[in-house]
Amino acid sequence: MVRFMASKVRLYVDHPLGEGQSVPLSREQAHYLFGVMRLGEGTVVSLINGADGEWDAEVVKASKKGGVLTCSEQTAALQMPPDLWLLFAPIRKERTAFIVEKAVEMGVRRVMPVQTDFTQSANRIRQDKLQAHAVEAAEQCGGTFVPPVNDLARLDRVLADWPDDRQLMFCDEVLIGDPVGLPDIAGPWAILVGPEGGFSPAERDRLRGLPYAHPVSLGPRILRADTAAVAALTVWQQALGDWG
Amino acid sequence: MVRFMASKVRLYVDHPLGEGQSVPLSREQAHYLFGVMRLGEGTVVSLINGADGEWDAEVVKASKKGGVLTCSEQTAALQMPPDLWLLFAPIRKERTAFIVEKAVEMGVRRVMPVQTDFTQSANRIRQDKLQAHAVEAAEQCGGTFVPPVNDLARLDRVLADWPDDRQLMFCDEVLIGDPVGLPDIAGPWAILVGPEGGFSPAERDRLRGLPYAHPVSLGPRILRADTAAVAALTVWQQALGDWG
Structure with missing residues (x-):
């Protein structure tokens, strides 16, 4: 509990996640990652999409209007809560x-x-x-x-x-x-x-x-x-x- | 649970409570009861002090600078939580x-x-x-x-x-x-x-x-x-x- 200040930025994306998967960023997400959090190309972040677990993904393109991440490896499987x-x-x-x-x-x-x-x-x-x-x-x-x-x-x-x-x-x-x-x-x-x-x-x-x-x-x-x-x-x- | 919108105003006072007890109000409490809640003389409120349970008390004097309440009857005994x-x-x-x-x-x-x-x-x-x-x-x-x-x-x-x-x-x-x-x-x-x-x-x-x-x-x-x-x-x- 209460260790939510992860060192790695965690981001939800509405996009499939998987090995080698490219994930485009919206303008808003790009603003958060590159403007607010000041991340640059080469940085690794954590991605979730609510379905495919948690993935490490590297920033391969960063711009004000958007950007692209590439998933490398799954760091956690999907954990479904009880029904x-x-x-x-x-x-x-x-x-x-x-x-x-x-x-x-x-x-x-x-x-x-x-x-x-x-x-x-x-x-x-x-x-x-x-x-x-x-x-x-x-x-x-x-x-x-x-x-x-x-x-x-x-x-x-x-x-x-x-x-x-x-x-x-x-x-x-x-x-x-x-x-x-x-x-x-x-x-x-x-x-x-x-x-x-x-x-x-x-x-x-x-x-x-x-x-x-x-x-x-x-x-x-x-x-x-x-x-x-x-x-x-x-x-x-x-x-x-x-x-x- | 969740029935905290009691019809009667409940007020904490740093004063003993008991039958017939007079309770003076601070300027701040008077502002709350008579200014914010717009209560007048004759109104009955609930008082607690953390020690003597809950008491009905009538407003017997209301002014901008203070006021006086008089306790009538105890409406709940002190309920101590577990240690x-x-x-x-x-x-x-x-x-x-x-x-x-x-x-x-x-x-x-x-x-x-x-x-x-x-x-x-x-x-x-x-x-x-x-x-x-x-x-x-x-x-x-x-x-x-x-x-x-x-x-x-x-x-x-x-x-x-x-x-x-x-x-x-x-x-x-x-x-x-x-x-x-x-x-x-x-x-x-x-x-x-x-x-x-x-x-x-x-x-x-x-x-x-x-x-x-x-x-x-x-x-x-x-x-x-x-x-x-x-x-x-x-x-x-x-x-x-x-x-x-």
């Missing part, structure tokens, strides 16, 4: 970005912002910005997989399309102080963290009536949504995920 | 504030910023600001206890004065991917989260030689320090703390 989705109700902008970052660090397959009855309408999201946060978190924290971030969708519609075989752990503030209560069921899962103000009575009734939904408690204290997200991911990863 | 300290190496300002906030939400008795070999000297802390963050977190998240935030101290000095009976869980990035490995020992504990860049070899050797220090793993992925703090607190609270 876990994180559903959360958007909160204030900065904290929403934190939740996405934390989801990437803690390891999820998909990030799904959901609008609940008590989600403040002011808490709009920019899907493209949140996806960029996910990329940045993977770059900085050594990840090789970048979870897709969905557009905001209404919780009731998400539940209407729910896959039969996926369990849902929902963090229910009504249970404050109860034992955690996560059932030991293998297979695909999702975690749902509610908004400020919790779930509405109608949502709670609906969730409690779903055979795949399991209410859990996160201790005796009230947690903010971003804290609850990390705590819930920890509980799940430790009990059912890939924490050894 | 757990959180030691962490300061990181960037905003994230350091987050760690303090998370420590209060997750429940600790004391917050101790420590300077490790790899702590960047730019990461100075303002103890008074961090203490104010702890107060704010307790106000917003329904807490009745506010952990003291220590001044920054060197890790080696903190360890030199360490109490014999307190276990120390240290989050060691060298163990990435191992099982968590928290031993089941009752009594006082502390959690130590390292800085960006991890512990120095000398620190790790020293920590591993201490009979009360227990290295733990927080999964197979690299976590930022603020994420690691919440994850470590979750692991500890669930196994040895007060999570039901």
Whole structure:
């Protein structure tokens, strides 16, 4: 943990990676590598694309408008997180970005912002910005997989399309102080963290009536949504995920 | 969780609370209650002082320069968190504030910023600001206890004065991917989260030689320090703390 200040620059590219593969850079990437980071031709950087693991790549052409890298060798294989989705109700902008970052660090397959009855309408999201946060978190924290971030969708519609075989752990503030209560069921899962103000009575009734939904408690204290997200991911990863 | 938008204003005061107790307000508190929140005489607010639980108190005098509240009834007893300290190496300002906030939400008795070999000297802390963050977190998240935030101290000095009976869980990035490995020992504990860049070899050797220090793993992925703090607190609270 916390050794994300790698000596080698890590960059996400939307391009296949493989031995001898040439990777063109966008103007923005070239600005970052050659302008901000002041790298020159011959420098080796780390590339990820979310699918092919991590590769060393050498700068073979550097210009203000772009550049080209050539992959030399794979330095890490793709590490897929467990089949876990994180559903959360958007909160204030900065904290929403934190939740996405934390989801990437803690390891999820998909990030799904959901609008609940008590989600403040002011808490709009920019899907493209949140996806960029996910990329940045993977770059900085050594990840090789970048979870897709969905557009905001209404919780009731998400539940209407729910896959039969996926369990849902929902963090229910009504249970404050109860034992955690996560059932030991293998297979695909999702975690749902509610908004400020919790779930509405109608949502709670609906969730409690779903055979795949399991209410859990996160201790005796009230947690903010971003804290609850990390705590819930920890509980799940430790009990059912890939924490050894 | 996440129902921190209480309808009643919650305020921390540095004053005893009890039935019929008068509580004078500072100019700053009066500005907040009467200027920002626009409360008037007769309004009931919630008071905490970190020691006497939570009390309803009525505004009996409101002015720009101050004011007076009178406590009516106790609405919650003092809820002490388990005897757990959180030691962490300061990181960037905003994230350091987050760690303090998370420590209060997750429940600790004391917050101790420590300077490790790899702590960047730019990461100075303002103890008074961090203490104010702890107060704010307790106000917003329904807490009745506010952990003291220590001044920054060197890790080696903190360890030199360490109490014999307190276990120390240290989050060691060298163990990435191992099982968590928290031993089941009752009594006082502390959690130590390292800085960006991890512990120095000398620190790790020293920590591993201490009979009360227990290295733990927080999964197979690299976590930022603020994420690691919440994850470590979750692991500890669930196994040895007060999570039901």
